Amino acid sequence: MSYSDLAKKIAVVTGGSRGIGAETARRLAANGAKVAVVGRDETAVDAVVERIGRDGGTALGAPADVTAFAAIEGMRTSVEAELGSVDVLAAFAGGQGMPMPTPEMPIERWRQVIESDLTSVFLTVRSFLPGMVERGRGSIVTMASSAGRQPSQANAAYAVAKAGVVMLTRHLAHEVGPRGIRVNCIAPSSILTERTEQLIPDEAKQQIAAMHPLGRMGTPHDVANAALFLASDASSWLTGVTIDVAGGRVTN
DSSP states (O other), X not given: OOOGGGTTOEEEEETTTSHHHHHHHHHHHHTTXXXXXXXXXXXXXXXXXXXXXXXXXXXXXXXXXXXXXXXXXXXXXXXXXXXXXXXXXXXXXXXXXXXXXXXXXXXXXXXXXXXXXXXXXXHHHHHHHHHHHHXXXXXXXXXXXXXXXXXXXXXXHHHHHHHHHHHHHHHXXXXXXXXXXEEEEEEEOSBOOHHHHHHSOHHHHHHHHHTSTXXXXXXXXXXXXXXXXXXXGGGTTOOSOEEEESTTOOOO
């Protein structure tokens, strides 16, 4: 799928160094967007930028810790100076969902997960939103999880954080829609990223696949498809929605 309206737009993808974020950055660039790839691992960020360049796209590495507002502000300033005003913001950083019994969860771990998976989204949006409001346009895509939509094996802090991302998205959509800005969310289920490929044994992958009506685990490409749709004008009448990229495993 291609979205011609994305050509020459400026996009920022946090969590862009690996997995879903990296695939989304590559797909945005393949559609002609100029992409800032944001992550903490500079080597991984550089690898994504290099691949985009080899494929004929335009990308900028923008290492930053998105739990620190000063770091985000510095990254935004650099991106705007290098590429221009941002049209598309994909706030995808996070991913602290490893199982942990709630009675055993250290308080500091709870705070760390909330910071990583919810506060980071707020801080990122807080940095880029004023410029979008001033220009009267913009598309923001946030990253939740099926763990924020229904109980799962993920830890409680992660579930709460991702449910918070869903509500933050809805709140923002209502608040800034009249200013020409759309805010939508993606909630993936079991996705075969580089990390999960390594961590999950083959037998467990088969069991997880069987839990989904479509009979397989998802891929970063599946999620990137939804992200590009929400970023583009193809979804111009959508805001405040959460798309469950979950292979049919959705509980209403």
